[in-house]
Amino acid sequence: xxxxxxxxxxxxxxxxxxxxxxxxxxxxxxxxxxxxxxxxxxxxxxxxxxxxxxxxxxxxxxxxxxxxxxxxxxxxxxxxxxxxxxxxxxxxxxxxxxxxxxxxxxxxxxxxxxxxxxxxxxxxxxxxxxxxxxxxxxxxxxxxxxxxxxxxxxxxxxxxxxxxxxxxxxxxxxxxxxxxxxxxxxxxxxxxxxxxxxxxxxxxxxxxxxxxxxxxxxxxxxxxxxxxxxxxxxxxxxxxxxxxxxxxxxxxxxxxxxxxxxxxxxxxxxxxxxxxxxxxxxxxxxxxxxxxxxxxxxxxxxxxxxxxxxxxxxxxxxxxxxxxxxxxxxxxxxxxxxxxxxxxxxxxxxxxxxxxxxxxxxxxxxxxxxxxxxxxxxxxxxxxxxxxxxxxxxxxxxxxxxxxxxxxxxxxxxxxxxxxxxxxxxxxxxxxxxxxxxxxxx
Ligand code: PMP
Numbered sequence: 149x150x151x152x153x154x155x156x157x158x159x160x161x162x163x164x165x166x167x168x169x170x171x172x173x174x175x176x177x178x179x180x181x182x183x184x185x186x187x188x189x190x191x192x193x194x195x196x197x198x199x200x201x202x203x204x205x206x207x208x209x210x211x212x213x214x215x216x217x218x219x220x221x222x223x224x225x226x227x228x229x230x231x232x233x234x235x236x237x238x239x240x241x242x243x244x245x246x247x248x249x250x251x252x253x254x255x256x257x258x259x260x261x262x263x264x265x266x267x268x269x270x271x272x273x274x275x276x277x278x279x280x281x282x283x284x285x286x287x288x289x290x291x292x293x294x295x296x297x298x299x300x301x302x303x304x305x306x307x308x309x310x311x312x313x314x315x316x317x318x319x320x321x322x323x324x325x326x327x328x329x330x331x332x333x334x335x336x337x338x339x340x341x342x343x344x345x346x347x348x349x350x351x352x353x354x355x356x357x358x359x360x361x362x363x364x365x366x367x368x369x370x371x372x373x374x375x376x377x378x379x380x381x382x383x384x385x386x387x388x389x390x391x392x393x394x395x396x397x398x399x400x401x402x403x404x405x406x407x408x409x410x411x412x413x414x415x416x417x418x419x420x421x422x423x424x425x426x427x428x429x430x431x432x433x434x435x436x437x438x439x440x441x442x443x444x445x446x447x448x449x450x451x452x453x454x455x456x457x458x459x460x461x462x463x464x465x466x467x468x469x470x471x472x473x474x475x476x477x478x479x480x481x482x483x484x485x486x487x488x489x490x491x492x493x494x495x496x497x498x499x500x501x502x503x504x505x506x507x508x509x510x511x512x513x514x515x516x517x518x519x520x521x522x523x524x525x526x527x528x529x530x531x532x533x534x535x536x537x538x539x540x541x542x543x544x545x546x547x548x549x550x551x552x553x554x555x556x557x558x559x560x561x562x563x564x565x566x567x568x569x570x571x572x573x574x575x576x577x578x579x580x581x582x583x584x585x586x587x588x589x590x
Contacts, residue, residue, distance in 0.1 A: 157189075176534075181427075183207035184560040186539070194534070195568045197556045198541045202364070202507075205399045205423030205473060206464050207557040213426035213463045220459035227455055229448045235458040242465055243420075243434060248408045251418055251434035255442070257452045260395035260421030261290025263431035264358070266447055267417050268294065271356035271389045273446060274439045278355035282315040282388070286366030287359060289393055298358065300366050315350060317342050317357070322370055323500050323511065324519060332374065339378040346386055356417075357383055358391040361407035367548050368502050368509040376413045383416075389439075391417040395431065396507075399423035400468055400558050403478030403505030410504060426464025430457040468558075477506040477558040480565055484508050484554055487569050495576045497522055497583075508554040509541075514583075521550035525579050532575040538568045 150158070157177065176194075180187040184207055186196045199205065206213065220235060227233050236256070243254045257263050268281055281298070289295040296302060297311035305311075318338050325334035346354065357379065363369035383390040392415035397407035401423065404410040408418060416439075421431030468474075485503045488510055492498040499513030499522075512522035512529070529552055530542045541553025552572070556565065 181208035183209075184557045184564050193537060195538045195556070195560075195564050197554045197568050198539055199555055199557050200427075201422065202396055202401070202541075202553075202555045203422040203425070204427055204557045205401060205477075206426050206467050206471070207559050208427055210426060210464070210467055212467050213428070213460050216463035217428065217456050217460045220456050224455055226451070227453065228450060229452050233453070233455045233458070235455050235462055236453050239458050239462045239465070242462065243424075243432070246405055246465065246469070247434045248406055248413075248415060248418065250436050251415065252437050253435045253439070253441070254432055255435075255447065256430065256432040256458065257447075257449060258429040258431060258454060258457060259290070259292075260393075260419070260431045261292040261295040262449065262452075263395065263419045263421055263433050264289045264295045264298070264393060265292060266433045267358065267391045267393075267419050267435075268298075268356065269447055270417060270433065270435060270439060270442070271391065273442060274389065275353065275355040275387075277353060279352035280315045280350055280354040281312075282317050282354050282357040284317055284319045284359045284363070286319060286363050286369060288363065288365035289358065289360075290395075315345070315354060317345060319359075319363075319369065320371065320375060322372070332372070335372055335375045335378070339375070339382065342379075342382055346382065354386060354388050356389040356391050358393055358419075360393045360395075361397050361411055361413060362402070362504075362507060364396040364507075365543070367543060368507075368511070368551055368553065370502055370504075371411075373411055376411045380414055389416045391415065391419065393419045395419055395421035399465070400473040400477050401505055401507045401555070403481055404474055423468075424461050424465060425457055426460045426467070428457040428460035428464075429454075430461040471559060473558040480556075480558065480560060480562070481505040481508060483562070484565060484569060488554075491569075491573055491576065495573075495580060497525060497576055497580055506555060506558050506560075509543075509551045510554075512550045512552065521548070523549040525583065526550045526552060528579045528582070529572070529575050532578060533571050536571045536575065538571040540568075540572070 177189045178186050179189050184196055186194050240254050244252050283298045286300050289298040293311055298314050318341050320335040320338040322331040325331045392408055394406055398420045402410045408415050416436050418434040424430050481503055488501040497512045498510050500511040502509045512526045514520040514522045530540055533540050543549055543551035
């Protein structure tokens with residue numbers, strides 16, 4: 149017998165525009181979160197290794213953030229961008245103080261996608277003669293029409309008619325370098341190809357090059373310091389604005405405040421989002437002072453400087469600093485990575501273990517030599533872990549699907565992190581056993 153409430157929920161699932169028809173039976177309905185834990189409507193508890201799209205760098209529902217948001221709600225909830233609010237000015241001052249050196253201006257908005265668009269507009273405002281904006285293969289910069297076009301091609305893209313065209317540049321792959329090359333050689337070749345494209349493959353100047361210091365949705369692709377340095381040199385040679393998209397890597401995730409600090413990158417513009425809001429929607433752009441500011445009307449959105457999100461962000465960033473979450477991410481990341489490397493010795497499915505900090509993933513492969521993606525096995529690992537109360541991240545985007553992502557809140561307790569890794573160990577054994585059975589059946 150369905151209760152009245154579950155009947156309403158069932159009808160709600162049917163009504164949602166973003167659900168497959170009939171609703172996704174696997175999709176949990178979350179009712180509560182605290183720190184690294186979430187609970188579903190049946191009261192079942194889970195360790196959340198996704199930090200809800202890697203956004204709760206500070207554990208969920210931190211009382212400092214909640215109180216700040218409530219207090220702000222009592223004062224003023226909404227002010228249009230033609231006005232300032234105290235939280236806007238205080239967070240602006242704080243963001244500039246923690247930014248990589250030289251980034252001393254900041255703008256706010258609510259979503260990472262809109263922050264990326266803000267950065268692209270800033271590039272065009274400052275280089276109106278330029279015809280192009282460059283992105284990397286396997287990039288992910290969001291889901292607005294423009295940022296979607298700036299991302300890995302969308303399977304069966306029906307939006308193209310209204311999307312801008314980006315200059316797509318090759319990138320090295322440290323796990324699968326181009327045929328017969330070492331990863332260092334692949335990095336050098338990619339840089340050389342980019343130089344060739346900029347010299348001979350485009351018409352007119354390039355306003356900006358945007359990339360993620362570690363590609364997230366495109367497959368947890370890590371780059372070497374040599375690559376980051378090479379890209380900076382290329383941008384300098386051509387007068388290209390270098391935009392670093394730290395929506396996923398920022399606010400302590402890598403064990404430093406910014407991946408730019410971790411890799412020694414010198415961005416002209418940095419995009420932030422996710423973790424900055426302490427669980428509230430907040431994102432923005434940091435930029436060098438030498439760029440012209442936006443003119444009135446260039447980038448004004450009704451809720452772009454939403455006081456409640458800004459107050460939550462101010463409290464979250466202060467907490468990230470006070471609790472030294474960068475150090476926590478580094479320690480927890482080291483522990484997780486060591487355990488995963490140890491598991492890799494015993495589990496043939498684990499092809500690669502990736503970090504840094506608490507930006508951790510494993511790539512599952514059917515064979516360590518051919519590196520054939522173990523896609524169905526990965527989904528099985530995800531499912532079995534969820535049954536056991538651990539939610540891992542999956543890579544379902546763009547036909548990837550063989551990554552298991554372990555990116556919990558940076559302040560996850562050692563006990564919860566250990567339990568999540570124990571469950572991973574257990575379910576890998578099960579899935580490897582199932583693979584053996586399938587093998588013998590044939
Ligand atoms: N850039 C990167 C690197 C991201 O990972 C994301 C979100 N996954 C975005 C931009 C877009 O952010 P949002 O979903 O908040 O628009």
